[in-house]
Amino acid sequence: MPIGRGRGLLIAVGAVCAALTMALHTWIPNGAVNLGSLFQTFLPWAGLSIPALLVAAAVRRSRLAALAVLAPVTVWGCLFGGTLTDKRSEGSEGSERSGGGHFTVVSHNVDEDNPDPARTARVLAASGADVLALEELSSKATPVYERELAAGYPYRSDTVGVRLWSKHPLNGVEALPIMPWTRAVRATVETPGGPVAVFATHLASVRVTPDAGFTTARRNDAARKLAAAVRAEPLARVVVMGDFNGTTDDAALRPVTSQLASAQREAGAGFGFTWPAAFPMVRIDQILVKGMSTTSSWTLPATGSDHLPVAASLRL
Template sequence: MTATTELPVVPAGPRRWAGTWRRGRVIAAFAVLTALLLLAHPLVPNWPGNAGSLLETFLPWTGLLVLPLLAAALVRRSALALVVLLLPALAWGGMFGSRLFDRREPGGDLTIVSHNVNDENPDPAGTARALAASGAQVIALEELKRSEVPKYADALAAAYPYHEVEGTVGVWSSFPLRDTRPVAIMPWTRALQTTVDTPKGSVVVFVAHLPSVRVRLDAGFTANGRDAAMRLLADAVAAESAPRTVLVGDFNGTADDRALAPITGRLRAAQDVAGDGFGFSWPAGLPLARIDQIFVGGVRPVAAWTLPATGSDHLPVAATIAF
């Protein structure tokens, strides 16, 4: 008898593809959860440990969760997972896609720079000169060390003849300042309000440095002090009746964080409207979050961007507005 060799049976086309729709259900489930995390982040409770605020601080980075899921879907050859992965991809794109592009426009009437200069800055004069080189008409500084203020003042005096300092925050301007006063958001002064009289009209400028936040294993995201100061600052801004308002400073929070809602519900973040990219400002060496903000009301932001690093652990942020 002659021996015969049996060949393996290859499944028919439809049956072969059917397996790709059955595989990867766990990956697909994680993709759905990622999409829900993006779309329903306001529903994440702030207890325990201000978990919701912590998530929202780094919300744009949740898009990276798609990458390992995509790799797993390709390894598993799962058509189901690949299709479902469109959900978090589209959710992220709808929320943050526009920030990938440069939305700046030419023109504008006033450029403002805000910078947490760090009270341990090794080169205050060099930092001041770098900020002045931006060409801004108004420079707001936070975390000023009293003994270092004269160094900033001397370096900025030529281009910014008007300046006011309250506590650890200050404003330098090429236009006259008036009605400057501290804003009580903490037991010591870390916020001020002033009016800048420009040739195109006046604008009220608030400068603030909110309390620091930390992530601790025993307490979670320690942001309660910041949130309390935020509410006081929002009350001060709401009480201002001037038609044009600018609020700048180190908020130790992003515009996506629900804690900033008292501000973002009233003012617009210049970076979100007219920014170049995400504008992450901290930490300066590898920026992961934009906690330094320029908010505006009654004016139109036409450009927003970050400046090169100085001797601080924050990057300076800048915006140009049109009256």
């Protein structure tokens, strides 16, 4: 076999492997290093293999390799082609839609090291959302948020670390024991269109280390406990939002994500990446919905946190 043709065959094999890995990503086992969760977290970026393979095929002038690249192109398109379209309803984004039949929510990991919590609070208040879910509130910054949000949001949960602020009355507020300290809160928001169960959460952090790989055990355990609380929720209309430290593609988070619809996938534009704020590469901040339709989903501008805020307008 000529060397050029042999290298073209290797590129073709690589293309088929790339296509199969993306298509069968849910079958990648986690094992000791949680390889499956790690790959699924950055799944959209697997598409970078496509231009690399195309360049290699062009350099080798291999028709076989070029045709084989159609396989990962097709798989990536099936997985994410719809994500690239703008599914937001015209005019539904923004504070002017937070009244009437629309219910607007914002979730933000405000970052306990945020250098300017007052500015962050003002940015969030300017969104006009009906409900704000804030995560990673430090004891030092919490009074700042209370002061800045008091005028527009007269109702709040008095939980630690994770809090809700609302324009509408809150009932049934309770901290959920998904971790030894407060990382989730549930409340009934009495909207003009009827009650909505709102869950705010901050699942356990994950790390990537050479010895342990992608460490997700505590996050996954917290997700299972959160999923049980959502499953037991008696209200028909439910919003679960917060910092999941994982994407909706991560199979380990299916206990939660399988029960609800992603606002971003239903009515967003693009991937809506949220972290890191300076150059977002993954969407680990989620708004998940049940019993309502999403008319728009978007990210707010950077606030000084290492996460971008996420917002969604829901039709009651």
